[in-house]
Amino acid sequence: MNPGLGLAALAVVLVATVAFGIYGLRLSRATSDFYVASREVSPLWNASAIGGEYLSAASFLGVAGLVMAYGVDMLAYPVGYTAGYLVLLLLVAAPLRRSGAYTLPDFAEERLGSLAVRRVAGVLVAVIAWLYLVPQLQGAGLTLQTVTGAPRWAGAVVVAVVVVGVAAAGGMRSVTLVQGFQFWLKLTAIAVPALFLVMAWHSAGAPALTGPDIPRFQRTTAVSLQDPVRFEVTQPVTVTVSGQLDGRAYTGGRVLLGDGGHTAAAGSELTFPRGAAVPHKHGLTPSSGARWASPLSGAGGRSHPLYALYSILLATLLGTMGLPHVLVRFYTNPDGMAARRTTLLVLVLLSGFYLLPTVYGALGRVMAPQLLLTGQTDTAVLVLPQLTQAGEAGRLLAALATAGAFAAFVSTASGLTVSVAGVVSQDLLRGSTRGFRWASLVAGIPPLAMATATDGLPVADAIGLAFAVAASSFCPLLVLGIWWRGLTDVGALLGLVAGGGLAAVAVVLTSVRGAGHGWSAALLEQPAAWTVPVAFAVMIAGSLLTRHRLSPAAVDRVMLRMHLPEEVASGDLPLPAVRPPTAGRS
Amino acid sequence: MTGQSGPRRPGRPQPRSQQRPKQPPKPPKPPRLPHPAEPQPAPPAPRRVAVTAPRRHRAGGYSARAGAADLHAQPRLGQLYVRSLVRNQLRLSLGVLAVLAAVLGGLPAAFALLPGLRTSEVAGIRLPWVLLGVVAYPLLVGAAYFHVRHAERVERDFTDLLGGPDAAPPAPPRDAR
Known part of the structure; x- marks a missing residue:
């Protein structure tokens, strides 16, 4: 691509982030500023901030990549990401706000009065946040590599340093400003190139997406590989090669690639003739346009598509509230x-955004099919804008997309870092401002190590696993805690450990063995469909068995606080146990 | 004075949620019960004429504080109120959730059971793409809008019940004595 403009875009995003961070630092004084920005944020700005924080690498890059590779089934991810906010609105938003707890562990302790549940919740917060951070950092590495050719770890390190620095310097207030700004940057960065993309597709004669054929190169295409790739050829093709192919070095020689697997080394370049069938990376099954466009077809080689679809929907719908x-x-x-009302506004903003990645995923198959060969379909949103316009205009569009991608990594990673730092500093360092700064460091380093050490799943899939853990631990805790008087501390503890533990084990096994086939692989890759019911069942059964531990008076107090509208609750008589949230534990 | 939901909200179309049997109205009645034989209508009726609409923004008069204070002065009563509030909110949420589950959950099942749907087209685009890629979003926003409106109404009804003229429990007992 074009290192200069790409780096400039990256620099603009980072400088803007740091500038907002410094502005926030001047404003934030008390500890409560750090955690909740003093609750003086306007609804639209707050909704933009929520949207900005939520639209991560998975949304900006991952959805388009999965749609491109695996077809219409993958639209379950963006629909689920959005519907998750609806479920959050229905079951959690207002009561949780009224409960007056800052974080999930706070909620667990306030509702159940148990330090043990609080600690387990704290551990789960860290696990979910780290699982969620790893793909963000990997996405940053992939983006920087695509744009500048820098090694994979470089992008991850840049984002991690900026995020930890901003969080430690300014806390929540600066993060709120940064997030709001970044939502609109992301929307612009994906919307403007999408318009040009559709126009370019039309001017190319609107090639069919749902044809009976597998993807073919529309024109003579030089594919340069940044990583070693093993790919499968299904129709023999003569290519021009510079670099290493199948262990032999070439300098512009013509080679006939026969059926079967081939391996190209990093740095080599293969030039395919126009009309050649696109070889796919090993593990990605070529599928015809008709199959790719049809739901439940298992396009791309995914097994048990119906189960996977339901499991993805369940994880994203119920997982959002647990992030x-x-x-x-x-x-x-x-x-x-x-x-x-803020949640409603967030739904509107997210809906507008999620209309767009599909365009990239669908048009990418005809306009940049070489990504199916390199396996880097996650970069479709970065690569496509440049192909729509010749010369400078195309480069500018690509730079815009790069800026949006980095906005996505930085904003989500900031939010996660702040929330983990909040939990760590409150529970381990007694909630001082200095403690919060050290805790930011603790929050950022483990995922950086994981991101640089492993190669990783597709971005949206990896994030789906974080959703699955959240859905099978915090979702039952919140839903039962808010609506069911009978939840006991023992029941909650057992449910958190069972659901979160099973989902986490599934995540670890999946990352260790990689994608597989058959039922066992499907169950492990998309665990939510069975871990969520298990978590609910354990939590309810455990609570019913330990019913004697309930204290009706305490439960009444908490229920009153969570469900009573503020205008009623704010009488001048001091209500027992309704303390203003700012005066909480800080 | 007997029907709670009718006269309380004169100029407003009744939402569907209010047509269901309501539990909350029971508690405010007790003040009247000790005097069943007395000529009732005299003291309260003239006062009710003046009130034409429920109060939303309470700056004075019947303040919500009276209601909240009462709620805590009489724990049993407060418990009943709050339980009915929670029940109403939960019923509303579960209703919307059921629709969401039926629509989102039904879609894959429909594709699995009716293969014809997978390849049918709307305006040149495959139906599954239209449904999952576009139509789903306005539906989600619509459901959220519906819920926010009705959840706020449930809460308004609740505060009216506490602070409104026909429910303000602190005043009538003093008059009666």
Whole structure:
């Protein structure tokens, strides 16, 4: 691509982020500023901030990549990401805001009065946030590599340093400003090139997407490989090669690639003639346009598509409410009613955004089919803009997309870092401002190590696993805690450990063995469909068995606080146990 | 004075949620029960004429504080109120959730059971793409809008019940004595 403009885009995003961070630092004084931005944020700005924080690498890059490779089934991800906010609105938003807890562990302790549950919740917050951070950092590495050819770890390190620095310097207030700005940057960065992309597709004669054939190169295409790639040829083709192919070095020689597997080394360049069938990376099954466009067809070689579809929907619908960086944002609303209205606004913003990645995923198959060969379909949103316009205009569009991608990594990673740092500093370092700064460091380093050490799943899939853990741990805790008087501390503890533990084990096994086939692989790759019911069942059964531990008076107090509208609850009589949230534990 | 939901909200179309049997109205009645034989209508009726609409923004008069204070002064009563509020909110949420589950959950099942749907087209685009890629989003926003409106209404009804003229429990007992 074009290193200069790409680096400039990256620099603009980072400088803007740091500038907002410094501005926030001047504003934030008390500890409560750090955690909840003093709850003085306007609804639209707050909704933009929630949207900005939520639209991560998975949304900006991953959805388009998965759609391109595996077809229409993958639209379950963006629909689920959005519907997750609806479920959050229905079941959690207002009562959680009124509960007056800052974080998920706070909620667990307030509702159940148990330090043990609080600690387990704290551990789960860290696990979910780290699982979520790893793909963000890997996405950053992939983006920087695509744009400048820098090694994979470089992008991850840049983003991690900026995020930890900003979080430690300014806390929540600066993060809120940064997030709001970054939502609109991301929307622009994906919307403007999408328009040009559709126009370019039309001017290319609107090649069919749903034809009976597998993808073919529309023109003579030089594919340069940044990583070693093993790919499968299904129709023999003569290519021009510079670099290493199948262990032999070439300098522009013509080679006939026969059926079967071939391996190209990093740095080599293969030039395919126009009309050649696109060889696919090993593990990705070529599928015809008709099959790719049809739901439940298992295009791309995914097994048990119906089960996977349901499991993805369940994980994203119920997982959203359990994401630590999403929840902490609700405390920036002044009251429960504002929390609801903000959520509605967030749904509108997200809906607008999620119309767009599909365009990239669909048109990518005809306009940049070489990504199916390199396996880097996650970079479709970065690569396509440049192909739509010749010369400088195309480069500018590509730079815009790069800026949007980095906005996505930085904003989500900031939110996660702040929420993990909040939990760590409150539980381990007694909530001082200095403790919060050290905790930011603790929050950022483990995922950086994981991101640079492993190669990783597709970005949206990896994030789906974080959703699955959240859906099978915090979702039952929140839903039962808010609506069911009978939840006991023992039941909650058992449910958190069972659901979160099983989902986490599935995640670890999946990352260790990679994608597989058959039922066992399907169950492990998309665990939510069975871990969520298990978590609910354990939590309910455990609570029913330990019913004697319930204290009706305490439960009444908490239920009153969570469900009573503020105008009623704010009487001048000091209500027992309704303390203003800012005076909480800080 | 007997029907709670009718006269409380004169100029407003009744939402569907209000047509269901309501539990909350029971508690405010007790003040009247000790005097069943007395000529009732005299003291309260003239006062009710003046009130034409429920109060939303309470700056004075019947303040919500009276209601909240009462809620805590009489724990049993407060418990009943809050339980009915929680029940109403939960019923609303579960209703919307059921629709969401039926629509989103039904879609894959429909594709699995009716293969014809997978390849049918709307305006030149495959139906599954239209449904999952475009139509789903306005539906989600619509459901959220519906819920926010009705959840706020449930809460307004609740605060009216506490602070409104026909429910303000602190005043009538003093008059009666």
